[in-house]
Amino acid sequence: MKQATFDPTNIICGAFFILVGAVFAWQSLEVELGSWLRIGPGGMPLALSLLLILLGLIILLAALREVGEPVGAIAWRGIVFITLAPIIFGFTVRGLGFVGAVFITALFASFASLRMTPLRALLLSAALAAFSTAVFSYGLGLPFERIGPWLR
Amino acid sequence: MDLLGNLALGFATASTLANVGFCLIGVLLGTLIGVLPGIGATATIAMLLPITFQIGDPVSSLIMLAGIYYGAQYGGSTTAILINMPGESSSAVTAIDGYQMARNGRAGVALATAAIGSFVAGTIATVLIALFAPPLTTIALKFGSAEYCSLMVVGLVMSVALAHGSVVKAIAMVVLGLLLGLVGQDVISGASRLNFGLIQLGDQLNFVAIAVGLFGIAEILRNLEDERTREVLMARVTGLMPTREDFRRMAAPILRGTALGSALGILPGNGAVLAAFASYSIEKRVSDRPEEFGRGALAGVAGPESANNAGAQTSFIPMLTLGIPANPVMALMIGAMIIQGIVPGPNVAAENPALFWGLIASMWIGNLLLIILNLPLIGLWVKLLKVPYYVLFPIIMAFCSIGVYSVNSNVWDLYVVAFFGLLGYFLLKLRCEPAPLLLGFVLGPLLEENLRRAMILSRGDPTTFVTRPISAGLLLLAVAVLVVVFLPSVRRKREEVFVEEE
Amino acid sequence: MKSLLASIALAGAAFALPHAASAQTYPERTITVVVPFAAGGPTDTVTRLVAESMSKDLGQQVIVENVGGAGGTLGAGRVAQADPDGYTLLLHHIGMSTSATLYRKLPYDTLNAFEYIGLVTDVPMTIVARKDLEPTDLKGLIEYAKANADTVTVANAGIGAASHLCGMMFMSAIETPLVTVPYKGTGPAMTDLLGGQVDIMCDQTTNTTKQIQGGTIKAYAVTSPARLDVLPDVPTAEEAGLPGFQVGIWHGLYAPKGTPAEITERLSKSLQVALKDPNVVARFAELGTAPSPEADATPAALKAKLEAEIARWKPVIEAAGQYAD
Structure with a gap:
């Protein structure tokens, strides 16, 4: 197997920080930047975004000269079911x-x-x-409807 | 000052059968709810607060509430150690090495260390409160915005030590955390920013949602990789209780952590969040085996846990002496006092000595009950690790959904959990560690807000940071930390360079 | 296994329950009052005290749900969209009227999204300062502020907070813009006032009474029409030289638009009973406030108050030019 002459993980990592920095920079331009003496709501976010882009670049450039491991297996099935679980809770708790x-x-x-x-x-x-209802709803009296309007 | 008389009054109040009973119920309830994954101290107290309203006597209800607080905090550390689910910013640090200890089969030792550290810290901090509450308050009041801003700088400099991999990546994670901390409403101008127009996110991203996502969910996903080929295995549990050697090695970190936590806890405005992080950095720096940190170092649990508990204890000082909440938990306590007909203010100690000293005495009793209760329970918690992982994580997901939702009843907080779970997993795959991000997230808004407020207060004069003595001292400290942290590695780098040239 | 059967039986029983609430038999189940702020704050406290008393009168539990965030607009928005069946209510303070102007992209129409139940209380404000500030009375303070307009600092607990509104009203009344210093919440703002880092604040008695009594801060005036029993030595703003300066953090109880009139009337009656409960009266007094009189705890009075307050604050907020979104 041919050994890669760069570090794929850190290339993605550097690119990710640059991208996130760019998105936040764009978002911070939507609000007032202010001046040095009276910093506005956008001043600090913009400075941090630019710093993040710089750090991303450093990681990216360093990765081009290092040898590293590939990213490895990804838990696709887990991603789908686990990350959707709280979202499903959010969609159904009221109904x-x-x-x-x-x-x-x-x-x-x-x-x-x-x-x-x-x-x-x-x-x-x-x-x-049953356990959660007993503990949180009956025991602690959390103010959530036990049976929502969809079931009434 | 009649300290002994006051303490006697306090213990007489707190050690009545009824009050010890309420304290026990509080500690027990707090531990049991706080140990549910994804439900941290704030959520636990918010959930249990209405129960304390049922108690007629204000002293008893506050004692019980304080018990709930310690219990919940300890419960939060338990989940941080067992399943990498910190419920509060301070236990995020415990998760770093505590969870690694658990994976090495030393979960029992980690839990016992946390319990012992908390007890020692709690005892010392209680004495400090009894002796020095009023003078400490005077110092706390000297902390203006410039001082807070400089303190945050010290914290940020120290945060780099949290990393055990690439320093550049750790700094990038801190910066990302700082940015995420600024999402939402800007306190100074009121403008809403960096939220892509989603005002449903509220004033700020929810801390618990982020911690649960970055630590807990990311860890679940990591465990779900290669399910077909790999058995998810914890190392065999070896020894529940610390050995003599363990005790020897936890003593100094516990004392240092206690000192740090007590000092930072008195600052109104959540200075305590720094304590655990700072303690970790210091332990890593002074340790003769720094390579163990991040792989299950005992000192990495003992120091931060003590700092966190001492801070939790001394954060009562501004509330008791000024009637001002130092953190959201204290705000809830004040709400409870008002409901009970006691409006907290600077005169609580004079007007209500039984309440004031009773509460202080109950802090120590609470800590004592906590350790009596928890040392035997460690065996039980460790058994939980034997529950198959695929059974554990639906339980975790259900509880953390309930916990996150219960704080603000905001479904968007749940979407934030999902998003940060995904992000946390992604970052884990990129070999980036979540702890520096979380520290940045906590410090970001404090740093920015205090920086800008200090500039307003000084009418735009940036020299305010060096002309105010406390602020200048803190900045010098930051420089000193920078030198200590970077000099050895710089020297090593240079040596390497020289070797190559030869 | 038993618990499983139990929960199935529970779900089955829920299906069998009769549908739709009718006004005659109201209330048949637990009523939720949404407080659009965090638990433990002054509004939360007021709500819990009133809710407990209303439970007794209505014969059903009245529970409090905290839906904090975005200056109370998230909680208000939640109730605006809730079923108008009388089981989801909103207890909001003066922010109901000011957020109509402070937020330009509000997710509900303040005047058309709610039915009214009644006013609950009107918490007075106090004009306070760090204890070593030179002026000894309100007249002196105003002169001092005018003379040092670019150095006198006014703290507030964040955009839209009671202290922010009162601070704006004060600057507008003395026609002098001062240096505004925002904090995140009352706690840090009060800490800096105690520590002498800022000069002036105008905040609810709930937060200031004990500090004034303890001598840790200086009080110049209360903003109520008459002096307060808990602070007998502090003059009203009217007496002390600011005629017409009255600001109160009034609290109102609302229901979603479309809630039947019989239900809002019933709730209004229950509110009036609660406001006469000696326990509620006593606790309110400790907070430096009093329950609204019976004539104000009515739908018509709340509607009139809300409309008047929106009109009153609009120009003040627009003049300050600071918005929360």
Whole structure:
């Protein structure tokens, strides 16, 4: 296998910081920059963005002369199910209510792992929903509707 | 001053059966809720606050609330160590080496160290409060915007030591954190900025949402890689309790952490957030085995945990002597006092000596209960590590959704969790560490706000930072830290260069 | 397994519940009052005290939900979009009227998104200063401020905060712009006032009374029509030389637009009962305020107040030229 003569991870890393710096710089130009003596809301963000771009460049340039490992495996399945779980909670907590939202969130997150069987996932989610409702809703009296309007 | 008489009054108040009972309930509830992943001290207290309203007696309800606070904080450290889920800025530092210790099979030792460190720090800080609360307040009031700004500079300089990989990347992460901290409404001008027009994000990105995303979710995703080929394994748990050698090595870090935390905790305006980070940097610098940091160094848990607990304790000082909250938790405490019919102010100690000294005495009792309660529980927490990972993470996701949502009932906070989970994983893949980013996130708004306010107060005269003595002293300290941090590595670099030339 | 069955049974029972709330049987379940600020603040405290008392009268729990952020507009926006069934209410303060001008991109139409229930309380403000500031009375303070307009600093707890509004009103009343120093919240602002880092602040009695009594800050005037029982030595602004200077942090209870009139009337009655509860009266007094009189705890009075306050603050805010978005 041919050894790469650059560090792919750090090239992505440098590029990422440059990109983020550029986006933030563009955002900070939308508000007033102010002057040295009376710094505006955009002054500090712009300075930091430019610094971030500079650091990104340093990382990028250094990466071109180093040898490094590739990025490695990526947990695609995990990304989909895990990061969507809180979003699903957000979408359902008002409609389904607390019980339903906890159940669906846990169920969805369960599918992130290949080791989880559907039956176990259902049981786990139901138990979690019951436990959370008992503790947070009945026990601590959190002000969330247990059963939301979608189910009424 | 009749210190002994006051303390006697305090202990007489706090050690009645009812009050010890409330303290125990508070510590227990705080630990149990705080240990749920993704639910940190602020969320725990916000959730449990209404319960304390049910108690008729203000002293008892405050004692219970304070107990909840210590308990929640300890619970937060537990999740930081066990599953890399810090619930508060201070336990983010504990997560760095605590979680590594857990992965090395030393979860029990890490938890015991945290408990012992917290107890020692709590005891010393309680004595400090009893002895010096009023004079310490006078010092705290000397801290204006210029001083805070210089203090933040010291913190930023120290933050570089948090990294155990590339220094440039660590600085880039700090800068990214500073930028993220500025997203939302600008305090000085009121303008909303850097938020792509999303005012739903609120005044600021939610700290818990970011911490949960960057640390916890990113770690879950990392564990889900190569599921088919690799068994997710924690090393076998070896020994729950610290050995004699461990004790010897945690003593100095605990004392240094306590000193640091006590000093920074009294500053109103959340000076305490720096304590844990600063303690970590110092321990790494003075350690004879700095290479262990980031791979499970005992001192990396003992120091920051003590600093964090001492700071938590002394942050009561501005509240008790001035009636001013030093952090969101103290704001909740003041709300609780008002509901109970006590409006906090500079005269609480004179008008309500039983409350004032009772609360101080209960701090020590609370810490004592906490350690009695938690040392036996360590075995139980460590057993949790045996729960298969695929069962653990749906539980984590459910609880952290509930925890994040409960603080502000804002669904956007949940979207922030998801976004930062993804970002955290991405950064992890790029071999960038999340702790410096989190420190930047906490310091960013404080630094900017105080810098700009100092400039307004000095009518645009930047020399204010060097003509005010405390500020100048802090800046000198920052320079000194820079020299200490960079000189050895610079010298080493130069030596390497010379070797190549020969 | 048992808990699973229990939760299924629970869900089943919920399906079987009769649909849609009717005004005759209201209230049938828990009522949520949204406070658009963090738990533990003055508005939260006022709400919790009133909610507890209203629970007794309504025979159903009235619970408080904190939806903080963006000067209270996030919480108000939430209630504006809630079902108009009387189970989601909003308790907001003066910010309801000022955010109509402070925010140019408000997600709701302040005057047309809500039904009114009634005024709750009107918390007076105090004009205070660091304790070593030279002037001894309000007249002296005004002269001093006019003479040193570019060095006198006025602290506030952030754009849209009570102290910001009162500070603007003060500068507008004395026709002199001073150096405004914003803080994030009352805590840090008060700390700097105690430490003598800033000169003046105008804030609610909830935050200043104890400090004034403790002698850590100097009080020049209260902004209420009459002197306060808790601060008998502090003159009103009217007496002390600022005629017509009255600012109060008034709190109102609202419901989403379309809530049936019978329900808002019922809630209004309940609010009036709560405001006479001796416990509420006593706790309000400790905070340096008093419940609104019965005539003000009505939908009509709140509507009139909101309209008048929007009109009053619009020119002041526009003159200051500072917006929150």
